[in-house]
Amino acid sequence: MAENRIILHIDMNAFFASVEQQSNPALQGKPVAVIGAAKRTIITTCSYEARAFGVRTGMNSWEARQKCPELIFVVGNNKKYSYTSKQIIAIMREYTPLVEVFSIDEAFLDVTGSLSLFGSAEEISRMIKERIRERFGLTCSVGIAPNKLLAKLASDMQKPDGLTVIAPDQVARVMERLPIQQLCGIGAKTQQQLAAFGIRTCGELARFPVDILRKKFGVTGERLHYMGLGVDDAPVVPEEEAEEVKSVGHSTTLDADLCQRSEILAVLLQLSEMVGRRARKYRVTGKTVTLTIRYPDFTTFSRQMSRAAPTNNSDEIYRDAVQLLDQLELAQPVRLLGVRITNLTHQAEQLPLFENERKKALVASAMDCLNNRFGDFSVTYGTLLGKECGAKVISPAWKPEGVRNVNAD
Amino acid sequence: MQRLSDSVRVAAIFAPGSGIRPVWFEWGRKKCCVTRLAYCWKDALGGATRLHFAVCDDSNLYELMYDTSDQNWTLMGVEEQ
Numbered sequence: 190m191a192e193n194r195i196i197l198h199i200d201m202n203a204f205f206a207s208v209e210q211q212s213n214p215a216l217q218g219k220p221v222a223v224i225g226a227a228k229r230t231i232i233t234t235c236s237y238e239a240r241a242f243g244v245r246t247g248m249n250s251w252e253a254r255q256k257c258p259e260l261i262f263v264v265g266n267n268k269k270y271s272y273t274s275k276q277i278i279a280i281m282r283e284y285t286p287l288v289e290v291f292s293i294d295e296a297f298l299d300v301t302g303s304l305s306l307f308g309s310a311e312e313i314s315r316m317i318k319e320r321i322r323e324r325f326g327l328t329c330s331v332g333i334a335p336n337k338l339l340a341k342l343a344s345d346m347q348k349p350d351g352l353t354v355i356a357p358d359q360v361a362r363v364m365e366r367l368p369i370q371q372l373c374g375i376g377a378k379t380q381q382q383l384a385a386f387g388i389r390t391c392g393e394l395a396r397f398p399v400d401i402l403r404k405k406f407g408v409t410g411e412r413l414h415y416m417g418l419g420v421d422d423a424p425v426v427p428e429e430e431a432e433e434v435k436s437v438g439h440s441t442t443l444d445a446d447l448c449q450r451s452e453i454l455a456v457l458l459q460l461s462e463m464v465g466r467r468a469r470k471y472r473v474t475g476k477t478v479t480l481t482i483r484y485p486d487f488t489t490f491s492r493q494m495s496r497a498a499p500t501n502n503s504d505e506i507y508r509d510a511v512q513l514l515d516q517l518e519l520a521q522p523v524r525l526l527g528v529r530i531t532n533l534t535h536q537a538e539q540l541p542l543f544e545n546e547r548k549k550a551l552v553a554s555a556m557d558c559l560n561n562r563f564g565d566f567s568v569t570y571g572t573l574l575g576k577e578c579g580a581k582v583i584s585p586a587w588k589p590e591g592v593r594n595v596n597a598d
Numbered sequence: 599m600q601r602l603s604d605s606v607r608v609a610a611i612f613a614p615g616s617g618i619r620p621v622w623f624e625w626g627r628k629k630c631c632v633t634r635l636a637y638c639w640k641d642a643l644g645g646a647t648r649l650h651f652a653v654c655d656d657s658n659l660y661e662l663m664y665d666t667s668d669q670n671w672t673l674m675g676v677e678e679q
Contacts, residue, residue: 212637212652213599213659215679268641269650325637564644 193357195310196425197298198332198340199281199317202349204294205234205270209263211326220257223265224250230442233265237349273325280320284313289425297337299425314352335360338421341373360419365392372416379413382406391417433535437473439463440527446485448522455572457510458503460528462569465503468530469557474499475530478509482517483525491527492517499534502553506530599661599675608662608671620651620662625673630655650674 201207205223210216220239222232232253235244242257253260274293281288284307287299300313307313314331321327328350332343335357342363343353355363369391370380382405388394394417402410415421439460447453457480468475479493492513500506510528541547559568566573608623617638622631636652636659646667653660661674 208637213677214634214636214654215659215677269637269639272639272641560644562644567644 194299194301194335195304196334196337196340197300197310197314197317198291198334198337198344199296199298199314199329200332200341200344200348201277201294201321201327201329203234203236203240204274204327205265206236206239206263207327208270208273208325209265210236212269213263216261216263220244220260222250222253222260222262224262225442226264235260273327276324277321277327280324281317284317286427287425288427289431290428297340297425311352311354318350318352336419336421337423337425338373338416339363339419342367342371345371355419364395364417364419365390367391369394369417374416375413379406383413391419393417433533434471434473435533436529436531437464437468437471437475437533438479438527438529439467440481440525440529442483442525443523446522446524448519453514453523453526454511455576456526457514457528458507458570459573459576460526461507461510462503462566462573464528464530465501465506465553466557466560466565468501469553472536473533474501475506476532476534477530478506478513479527479529479531480510480513481525481527481529482519482523484521485524486521487524488521489525493531495532499532501530502549504549504553599659599677601675602673604673606662606671606673608664610664610671618649618651618664620653620671623660623662623671623673625660625676630658630660654679 206221209221209223210219216236218238219236220242221236222239222244223234224230224232230250232244232246232248232250234246235253239253239257239260242260244253244256244260248256250262270293278288278290278296281296281298285298285300285303287302289297291297300307300310303313304310307316310333314333318329318331321329330344330348330351330353332340332345332353332355334340334343334355339355339360343355344351346353367390369375369383369389370377372391375383383389383394386397386401386405388397394413397414397417399411399414402413404410406413441456441460443456447456476499477493477495479491481489481491483489494509494513496505496509506528541550556568560566604625606623606625608620610618610620612618619635620632622629624630632653633656634654636654638649638651641648641650646665649664649666651662651664653662658679659677661676663672663674664670665672
């Protein structure tokens with residue numbers, strides 16, 4: 190790991206909402222909330238004007254409307270955000286090849302080697318900000334620091350449109366009084382556990398005996414100690430060097446709670462086809478199939494089963510999901526359904542031995558070809574005819590490239 | 599935005615290196631002059647690349663779509679301001 194690294198964290202401000210405001214000038218300066226295409230979805234992103242009223246990501250529309258009666262709801266457009274994100278990442282890649290796409294609206298850049306070409310990190314940040322603003326009219330916040338942990342912290346310090354530098358000699362001072370929950374990677378549960386030790390700030394975390402942290406959190410204990418010190422050795426990993434994915438999955442919040450088995454099966458078939466298709470596209474097969482269910486009271490649970498042989502056949506994934514469903518006694522109607530394959534084998538396709546299996550693989554391949562040419566779900570199962578498939582808004586955690594989990598919420 | 603899928607005639611500038619810029623379009627009997635190109639993006643439907651343009655005239659916002667596979671223009675939506 191190079192010493193004196195210079196890492197940028199670029200975070201697009203209210204990304205989906207800002208794109209919508211740019212696309213529709215009448216929305217500029219107004220409280221806007223981006224929601225999914227389904228009747229019942231949560232707010233994916235809201236504009237800063239809406240945030241001023243207390244509207245937040247994750248609220249349902251009723252709650253948001255209570256906070257801000259003038260709130261304008263806009264149905265999100267996945268393709269528009271995905272295209273914009275890819276273009277912005279392309280701009281970043283002109284300044285360094287070391288770009289790690291963290292989510293659709295966030296990326297880390299290691300610019301240590303680019304300084305001799307483009308000037309200081311602040312200059313590079315300003316150039317990137319300017320180009321994004323010129324090209325799309327969008328703003329972003331940039332954090333500059335010696336590592337990813339601090340760069341992410343820095344980009345959060347001034348929003349929107351900020352540029353914050355944490356220089357190496359400022360790290361100890363910044364960390365001393367910083368509440369631990371402001372560090373990326375410390376969630377509510379860890380925060381609670383640390384509070385039980387009387388740890389509330391990063392300074393306290395850094396001074397706390399590392400042995401006790403290790404005993405309580407295992408390997409993570411040591412990492413927590415270093416986080417308290419503002420130390421993070423994690424490299425910026427570009428997409429092409431990223432580890433192979435570990436799962437392929439889709440989930441969807443339903444327009445209305447479902448209790449009819451036939452309706453649940455139709456959604457499972459749609460999700461299985463989406464999972465199978467993406468797995469085939471990236472030539473992965475999964476040995477474990479997982480079914481996720483959420484009830485209206487937000488109780489969420491998963492059931493999984495391992496198969497004799499890995500698969501990426503939609504029909505087989507569907508059958509396993511149905512088998513998992515049949516082992517359950519649903520206590521309430523269903524609000525959300527998810528299907529996922531894990532335990533993946535990469536690049537391991539082989540022609541099936543038996544004729545029936547070969548036929549299935551050929552049918553799947555033919556369907557994929559047609560859908561690739563004419564659009565998703567142009568050819569599909571009879572039971573899905575007339576149903577609107579795969580039109581929900583993407584989660585901001587989605588990454589615009591590669592085989593990634595997509596939560597259709 | 600009210601979603602539509604109407605074929606329209608569009609006058610556009612195709613200039614090398616600067617992308618495509620719709621100038622005016624006919625929607626029914628109405629001629630709409632594009633006063634502002636608010637946003638543009640690209641997507642694909644199957645193998646067809648489609649260019650989307652959010653454009654304004656003096657009163658409304660429109661979404662025009664140019665399908666590069668058949669070179670047809672479609673008015674995808676309109677929002678009266």
